[in-house]
Amino acid sequence: xxxxxxxxxxxxxxxxxxxxxxxxxxxxxxxxxxxxxxxxxxxxxxxxxxxxxxxxxxxxxxxxxxxxxxxxxxxxxxxxxxxxxxxxxxxxxxxxxxxxxxxxxxxxxxxxxxxxxxxxxxxxxxxxxxxxxxxxxxxxxxxxxxxxxxxxxxxxxxxxxxxxxxxxxxxxxxxxxxxxxxxxxxxxxxxxxxxxxxxxxxxxxxxxxxxxxxxxxxxxxxxxxxxxxxxxxxxxxxxxxxxxxxxxxxxxxxxxxxxxxxxxx
Numbered sequence: 554x555x556x557x558x559x560x561x562x563x564x565x566x567x568x569x570x571x572x573x574x575x576x577x578x579x580x581x582x583x584x585x586x587x588x589x590x591x592x593x594x595x596x597x598x599x600x601x602x603x604x605x606x607x608x609x610x611x612x613x614x615x616x617x618x619x620x621x622x623x624x625x626x627x628x629x630x631x632x633x634x635x636x637x638x639x640x641x642x643x644x645x646x647x648x649x650x651x652x653x654x655x656x657x658x659x660x661x662x663x664x665x666x667x668x669x670x671x672x673x674x675x676x677x678x679x680x681x682x683x684x685x686x687x688x689x690x691x692x693x694x695x696x697x698x699x700x701x702x703x704x705x706x707x708x709x710x711x712x713x714x715x716x717x718x719x720x721x722x723x724x725x726x727x728x729x730x731x732x733x734x735x736x737x738x739x740x741x742x743x744x745x746x747x748x749x750x751x752x753x754x755x756x757x758x759x760x761x762x763x764x765x766x767x768x769x770x771x772x773x774x775x776x777x778x779x780x781x782x783x784x785x786x787x788x789x790x791x792x793x794x795x796x797x798x799x800x801x802x803x804x805x806x807x808x809x810x811x812x813x814x815x816x817x818x
Contacts, residue, residue: 560601560622560632563610566639570617571597573664574643576633578626579651580604581612584756587649588615591657595664596647599640601629624773626650627706627723627732634720644668647710655753663710663751666698673715673744674736676704676753683755690747698748706733707755715740722784728770728777731784731792738788 573596575587581604588598599618602609606621613619618637623629630648634640645667647660655663655677667675678692679685690705704710706729711719718739722732737745761767761777770777785792 557622558624560620560629560636561606562618562620562633562636563606564616564619565637566597566617568639569597569642571595572644573597574599574640574646575660576601576626576630576646576648577651578603578623578629578649579613581608582651583613584651585654587660589657591661593658593661595661597643599633601626601633624724625727625729627729628727631720631723634716641713643713645710645712646716647708650707650755652755652757653708653753654756655751659751659753663748666748666750667710667712670698670746670748671744672710672746672748673712673740673742674704674719675710675746675748676708677751678747678749678753680752680754683753684758685755686759692752693747693749697750698746700743700746702737702743702745704733704736704745704747706730708753709733709736725787726777726780726784727773727775728780730777730781731790734790734792735784735788738790 571594575596576599577583577587578601580602583600597617600609600613600616601623602613602619602621603623609619609621620633623632626648640646645664647664659677663677676690679690681691683691685691687703687705689701689703693699719736722735722739726732737743767777781792
């Protein structure tokens with residue numbers, strides 16, 4: 554089915570096996586093993602595939618959910634969420650790009666900390682050898698977690714309540730650019746943050762000119778910078794503003810400013 558507006562569901566669980574769900578957008582391979590047999594595994598796996606249908610069935614035989622189609626990660630998740638009501642039973646859903654590497658124990662810890670500290674939207678911290686766009690999301694070694702005003706679209710984790718508050722943005726940009734700037738405006742309790750105790754690595758650099766994803770966007774007439782400007786205008790966002798984060802150190806909250814976001818254009 555490849556990339557298409559609609560999706561075709563190939564496999565679903567009748568009900569969740571675990572408390573949490575890892576959702577991944579992938580083509581003919583997933584780079585890392587998210588269906589690990591780790592004794593601490595507390596997540597099910599959903600694959601949104603834009604690869605060849607029969608090959609995807611073979612490659613992702615261990616995935617709990619498999620569907621074809623969709624235009625991009627967040628747009629395809631919205632279609633899946635609307636079509637598979639059983640995924641509304643998960644306590645939290647982590648939506649990963651295909652080039653994210655995270656240790657299974659860190660992943661299990663991350664989900665537990667996300668719920669324990671009452672996050673609406675969170676992400677694991679990025680390792681310092683990752684390809685990153687914002688210094689705010691890099692691991693801060695002195696903290697377990699930080700309350701912030703930003704979580705990046707490459708790996709956001711949502712509570713069900715947060716999904717309900719933000720899902721209308723998931724297809725407002727097909728590239729994904731800009732929607733993560735909107736989410737803090739739609740989650741009024743401001744329970745957004747980065748969990749530093751759990752670290753992931755973004756393995757691939759972003760190539761907005763020749764990268765396969767950006768070549769695909771070009772082929773369907775999607776221009777990320779135009780989408781970014783459009784969504785920022787719609788929600789009255791200054792995309793070059795400084796994200797303000799709170800550090801929680803020894804139970805005391807410190808207010809700090811991190812570096813200015815690096816423009817994605």
